[in-house]
Amino acid sequence: MPQHSANRPGARRRSLQSGVGLIEVLVAVLVLSIAFLGIAALQAMSMSTNNSAMARSMATISSYSILDAMRADMNTARAGTYNTTVAANNCPDTSAGTLASAQLAQWCTQLGQSLGAAATTTGLVACTDTGSSADCTVTITFDDSRAGVGGSSVQKVITRAML
Secondary structure (H helix, E strand, C coil), rough: CCCHHHCCCCHHHHHCCCCHCCCCHHHHHHHHHHHHHHHHHHHHHHHHHHHHHHHHHHHHHHHHHHHHHHHHHHHHHCCCCCCEEEEEECCCCCCCHHHHHHHHHHHHHHHHHCCCCCCCCCCEEEEEEEECCCEEEEEEEEHHHHHCCCCEEEEEEEEEECC
């Protein structure tokens, strides 16, 4: 005589545990989803800090650029012709026709292209003739709001060199 499933040993335990596998799968999917969200947030933070580091590197390269241009025009740099402040949203024109004005205009354009053509992107050149050389300080200020949490929205890169 065939036995009914209710009379078989263990059949009752199986009926009490039905659906447990589905709950385990749902919990695993939830944990995996939270992990993927964490990885995405980490990736976004990494991108913003990389952009910030690139901006600081571009500012450093720009400061070396104007210093090299000044080394090519040493006498004019020592005379203080390069001592000025440029804003990337309002670059000077080259109507003066001097090498210094052309190089400052080109430097200002370079600042605007690499750090943003905004009023907050500025470059300052200050040289003092010490007799045998010139002591020059180049200060580049730019908006670094891309730095993310804990970063400053205003960054300054200061380079000091002897010409």
